[in-house]
Amino acid sequence: MFWYHNMTKHSYNSVRTNPNRLSWEDQPSTYKNYPNSYKKKKLNLENEEEDFLYHIAGLTEKKTYPSGEYYLRINPSAGALYPNELYFQARGVAGIDDGIYHYEVSSSSITLLHGITEDLGLEPYLGYKTAMKGYLFLVSAIYYRSAWKYKERAFRYCLLDAGHLLGSVEMAGLLKPHAVQIVYGMEREKLNRMFGFEEREWFLSGLCMAVPIQGQSVEGIEFELPYVDGSGTFEAFPLIEEAYESSTLLQNCHKSLKAPKFTYKKENLRETIFQRRSQRGFAEGAMTKGQFNYLMDVIQQPVLSDCDEEVNLYVVLNRVIDMPLGLQKNGRYVKYGDFAKKAGYLSLEQYSLSTSGALAFFLTSKGENYQALYQKAGIIGHRLYIASGYLGLGCSGIGAYYDDEVNDFVENDEMVLYALAVGK
Numbered sequence: 001m002f003w004y005h006n007m008t009k010h011s012y013n014s015v016r017t018n019p020n021r022l023s024w025e026d027q028p029s030t031y032k033n034y035p036n037s038y039k040k041k042k043l044n045l046e047n048e049e050e051d052f053l054y055h056i057a058g059l060t061e062k063k064t065y066p067s068g069e070y071y072l073r074i075n076p077s078a079g080a081l082y083p084n085e086l087y088f089q090a091r092g093v094a095g096i097d098d099g100i101y102h103y104e105v106s107s108s109s110i111t112l113l114h115g116i117t118e119d120l121g122l123e124p125y126l127g128y129k130t131a132m133k134g135y136l137f138l139v140s141a142i143y144y145r146s147a148w149k150y151k152e153r154a155f156r157y158c159l160l161d162a163g164h165l166l167g168s169v170e171m172a173g174l175l176k177p178h179a180v181q182i183v184y185g186m187e188r189e190k191l192n193r194m195f196g197f198e199e200r201e202w203f204l205s206g207l208c209m210a211v212p213i214q215g216q217s218v219e220g221i222e223f224e225l226p227y228v229d230g231s232g233t234f235e236a237f238p239l240i241e242e243a244y245e246s247s248t249l250l251q252n253c254h255k256s257l258k259a260p261k262f263t264y265k266k267e268n269l270r271e272t273i274f275q276r277r278s279q280r281g282f283a284e285g286a287m288t289k290g291q292f293n294y295l296m297d298v299i300q301q302p303v304l305s306d307c308d309e310e311v312n313l314y315v316v317l318n319r320v321i322d323m324p325l326g327l328q329k330n331g332r333y334v335k336y337g338d339f340a341k342k343a344g345y346l347s348l349e350q351y352s353l354s355t356s357g358a359l360a361f362f363l364t365s366k367g368e369n370y371q372a373l374y375q376k377a378g379i380i381g382h383r384l385y386i387a388s389g390y391l392g393l394g395c396s397g398i399g400a401y402y403d404d405e406v407n408d409f410v411e412n413d414e415m416v417l418y419a420l421a422v423g424k
């Protein structure tokens with residue numbers, strides 16, 4: 001088990017002896033905006049490519065509280081803290097000048113950070129020797145945004161949220177339609193330096209939605225962007241920095257070559273993506289066996305990546321019509337019985353989610369590549385959100401659970417990565 005994971009477990013006692021007090025005056029910003037001296041382009045939803053970009057991470061709902069206004073996005077995030085930033089290279093994309101961009105969420109714009117040429121680009125840093133026509137995305141984390149609230153455990157949330165953002169690109173890609181390939185084997189240190197992140201932000205993954213341009217070889221472009229603050233406040237968490245450093249080097253990676261298959265109807269999917277929200281509690285409604293099978297099929301589809309790790313899917317069936325109550329592992333029952341209360345307790349007593357929901361999921365892994373396996377859990381979680389919404393069901397991610405007690409329940413000693421609940 002990765003040492004960081006072991007050190008950041010929740011238990012019944014730890015959450016009581018270590019209550020999380022938030023210092024509101026230190027609340028970090030959730031937006032990174034480059035200065036206006038950079039060329040920015042507001043996303044125009046009439047343009048197909050810009051509409052696609054909007055469906056990855058655009059703002060979709062405004063919440064007003066006494067403390068101010070907050071916006072929710074296409075992609076979910078633990079505590080709505082949105083620790084991730086999205087960058088991309090566009091080459092040969094209709095209506096978007098070739099270049100390297102930052103996705104500016106606050107204004108629904110893209111900011112041109114640097115130009116590229118026919119023979120210079122980001123491709124080699126992601127392992128490609130030829131120029132790639134389409135998009136190369138890069139996902140980073142500004143970890144303090146999440147650590148402000150979740151302290152040392154925040155690296156887990158940064159990775160899950162990054163997985164959701166990758167999943168968001170995957171789902172928006174289906175609108176075009178375009179397949180995606182996740183890239184973990186990228187030159188992170190070099191890229192972190194070139195983008196001027198100064199240890200406060202780091203790249204976690206890449207995503208290729210592009211095809212090679214035969215015969216057009218390309219070399220790595222060199223630039224040095226200035227540091228741009230993306231959190232306002234900052235406090236260093238040495239444990240998180242060490243966890244990032246020591247999980248950056250990949251080992252014994254297996255490449256997955258099988259592409260996932262989804263059967264969504266484009267217009268319904270577009271609406272589902274746009275309307276996705278986390279359900280705050282379930283009314284104990286049941287789902288049908290057909291809906292259950294559909295969800296299981298979607299989340300068991302392969303994830304195309306250069307470092308695929310096995311993630312085990314455990315699901316507690318609380319309310320599926322014509323199916324026995326019990327616990328399944330990867331689609332097969334491992335025990336029968338009513339575990340609804342147990343699932344709610346394990347999810348840090350969030351009974352309105354994992355007990356009242358029709359299903360309660362726990363994802364585990366014993367893989368070696370922590371960043372890759374954790375982001376995969378986020379991608380699977382995102383597929384579950386979208387598939388649930390598509391069927392008219394609600395879904396919520398759950399990052400807080402009693403780690404060791406989940407292990408006892410599912411009877412394994414793997415790292416518990418994520419819990420989710422689905423229901424009505």
Ligand SMILES: Cc1cc2nc3c(=O)[nH]c(=O)nc-3n(C[C@H](O)[C@H](O)[C@H](O)COP(=O)(O)O)c2cc1C
Pocket residue numbers: 072073074075076077078079080157160161164276277278279280350396397398399400
């Ligand atoms: C990794 C992750 C963990 C989450 N954990 C919880 C949780 O433990 N309890 C909860 O009620 N919501 C949880 N959520 C839901 C978030 O609070 C929600 O995504 C965020 O407030 C934004 O709202 P939206 O999903 O409706 O856009 C989680 C979401 C994610 C992505």
